Amino acid sequence: MFVYERGIRLNGSNxxxxxxxxxxxxxxxxxxxxxxxxxxxxxxxxxxxxxxxNRIGLNDAHVLRYGEPFxxxxxxxxxxxAGHILGSAQVLIEMNGRRLLYSGDFNIAGSAxxxxxxxxxxxxxxxxxxxxxxxxxxxxxxxxxxxxxTFVERTFAAGKVPVVVGYALGKSQxxxxxxxxxxxxxxxxxxxxxxxxxxxxYGIVFGDWQSLNKDDLHDKVLIVAHHVTKTRFLARMQNKRxxxxxxxxxxxxxxxxxxxxxxxxxxxxxxxxxxxRYAKQVNARQIFTxxxxxxxxxxxxxxxxxxxxxxxxxxxxxx
Ligand SMILES: [Zn+2]
Ligand SMILES: [Zn+2]
Numbered sequence: 184m185f186v187y188e189r190g191i192r193l194n195g196s197n198x199x200x201x202x203x204x205x206x207x208x209x210x211x212x213x214x215x216x217x218x219x220x221x222x223x224x225x226x227x228x229x230x231x232x233x234x235x236x237n238r239i240g241l242n243d244a245h246v247l248r249y250g251e252p253f254x255x256x257x258x259x260x261x262x263x264x265a266g267h268i269l270g271s272a273q274v275l276i277e278m279n280g281r282r283l284l285y286s287g288d289f290n291i292a293g294s295a296x297x298x299x300x301x302x303x304x305x306x307x308x309x310x311x312x313x314x315x316x317x318x319x320x321x322x323x324x325x326x327x328x329x330x331x332x333t334f335v336e337r338t339f340a341a342g343k344v345p346v347v348v349g350y351a352l353g354k355s356q357x358x359x360x361x362x363x364x365x366x367x368x369x370x371x372x373x374x375x376x377x378x379x380x381x382x383x384x385y386g387i388v389f390g391d392w393q394s395l396n397k398d399d400l401h402d403k404v405l406i407v408a409h410h411v412t413k414t415r416f417l418a419r420m421q422n423k424r425x426x427x428x429x430x431x432x433x434x435x436x437x438x439x440x441x442x443x444x445x446x447x448x449x450x451x452x453x454x455x456x457x458x459x460r461y462a463k464q465v466n467a468r469q470i471f472t473x474x475x476x477x478x479x480x481x482x483x484x485x486x487x488x489x490x491x492x493x494x495x496x497x498x499x500x501x502x
Pocket of ligand 1: 215267
């Protein structure tokens, strides 16, 4: 039913899922660049297509709706919300009553800007495991959101400019939603601002924000991607305080590596207990892990699952 050849392909067909090189037809789980290329034909949610059109352009695209099976080369393909970023999806593929679920990137802890995850059951599961080591446990979301707002308050109170650093798609919009809801005005760097406009088209409201203008930063929270902190304009800014938003902030050395003053584990991925809960809900008889530590498959086996890492070079018949 499935073949793995540095990417997942539907067996006997030329349809791929999230493959890392350009192909003719690919189902794309979401708009992050490690999952999408400018394929000849992309099958994805309307929001993912809008994001990809803006980021890399499109050749041809076909919209798939959450929960509605689409028939293709004898397979049935159904997308389910993944809770990761706007439009993100898990991909359930069925043939002759057998089911394979590809998780894509997912988050089960809730999000301010992504559709809540819906987890289907499946026989075979291919799951991401970005934070698949036991010490990756994120605090409760409400607590992290509160810490983010407190950072902004403290920084303004000290007469400094709060600079929130995060990935341009997904993380920046989460930060905007939380900071905007707390009543602060924001100046958003161009890549994140472009993505925020797509979010707005789909009904997400961010509050008081504008594109970053160096000459008008008064009383504004800056939202920028990591590379922007190295630009001359920000590197030279004296009265700033920087905060990086990432699940990797759980590692104590993280903020030194990324050279920010602070870091908070606001993640759009599941943490270790979240990955375990997800595996339990899918209730698959066989699990392959991808996008993360091989060690996670070992932890799944400890819990009684038949699990193994999906090896990058291997050719493997999955079904
Ligand atoms: Zn992603
Ligand atoms: Zn990813």
